[in-house]
Amino acid sequence: MLFHIIKFGGGCLRTAKDVKRIPTVLKVLEGNIVVVSAFYGMTNVLVRAAKELSFDIFLQDFLLPHKAIAKELNLYTLDKFFQEKNDQAQHLLSCMKVEDDVSGRLHSELVAMGEDVAQAIVVAYLLHQTKILQVKAIDARLCIIQQGSGFIDVSIDQVVTRQRIQTLVSLNSSALQIHVVQGFIAGSMGRSPGVASLMRREGSDLTAALFAATLPNAKLTYCKRFPTDGKSLGGNISISKFFKQQEELGTVIVSPEIINVEGLPSCFRVRDFENLKRNLSVATD
Numbered sequence: 001m002l003f004h005i006i007k008f009g010g011g012c013l014r015t016a017k018d019v020k021r022i023p024t025v026l027k028v029l030e031g032n033i034v035v036v037s038a039f040y041g042m043t044n045v046l047v048r049a050a051k052e053l054s055f056d057i058f059l060q061d062f063l064l065p066h067k068a069i070a071k072e073l074n075l076y077t078l079d080k081f082f083q084e085k086n087d088q089a090q091h092l093l094s095c096m097k098v099e100d101d102v103s104g105r106l107h108s109e110l111v112a113m114g115e116d117v118a119q120a121i122v123v124a125y126l127l128h129q130t131k132i133l134q135v136k137a138i139d140a141r142l143c144i145i146q147q148g149s150g151f152i153d154v155s156i157d158q159v160v161t162r163q164r165i166q167t168l169v170s171l172n173s174s175a176l177q178i179h180v181v182q183g184f185i186a187g188s189m190g191r192s193p194g195v196a197s198l199m200r201r202e203g204s205d206l207t208a209a210l211f212a213a214t215l216p217n218a219k220l221t222y223c224k225r226f227p228t229d230g231k232s233l234g235g236n237i238s239i240s241k242f243f244k245q246q247e248e249l250g251t252v253i254v255s256p257e258i259i260n261v262e263g264l265p266s267c268f269r270v271r272d273f274e275n276l277k278r279n280l281s282v283a284t285d
Helices: 016-029 042-052 055-072 076-098 105-111 113-129 158-168 203-214 239-249 256-260
Strands: 003-008 033-036 134-138 177-182 218-224 235-238 267-272 279-283
Touching: 003 016, 003 203, 016 055, 016 113, 033 113, 033 203, 042 055, 042 076, 042 105, 042 113, 055 076, 055 113, 076 105, 076 113, 105 113, 113 134, 113 177, 158 203, 177 203, 203 218, 203 256, 235 239, 239 256, 239 279
Parallel strands: 003 033, 003 218, 033 177, 134 177, 218 267, 235 279
Antiparallel strands: 267 279
């Protein structure tokens, strides 16, 4: 079984049209492990809602835009899910108003909704559009396992994480099976399985790298929106030169933290979400 991990960053997920493109990308690239970030700008919205203790920000700037996308995609099966997230946010924000959230637990649970909702929409759409495929949602809280006991900017225990990934992703998976996992969030061995912690920003890149380093014969692709002029993007490049180049560009194309993942494939690709032929091959050796 060959595995191709494809990570869709928030820049690729802005509208219903973007979600509709995902099946095409998976078909062309033969992707079967999907890592999704929160939709564009939504992590910042949730951080603001947590900071201002505002359910109105959560509702108007987060939940309703996602419901509009789901409606445009005819994903009415998500109505109950959205109501559950509505109730969960009300509860978390109410608790934050009366509790001193020193640990960041409540904050993390609220912010993790960005990835949870993105995953739910992508899974529902793949099931809705591609009837022949088996689509399985994997909760990152159960396989991306942190070190320590914090809730924000956590580091990952790579040994335990590899064990969990191998347990949750069958090496004998059908070629028609697609797994969809949230990026950015993690879980802990010492807490309830449903409690989320947050990696550093761009942590979804690390999630994808961990899956690629764990699964045999794995390929790794990061889908991004390339600059319209395409300058400095394309061809083959070493990983050290790649990260130096992105630093010079003043942007994060792929998180430098993936360097710390043991057993990365010999190369990974960065592809333009809009035009897959525009791509950059990065050698990790």
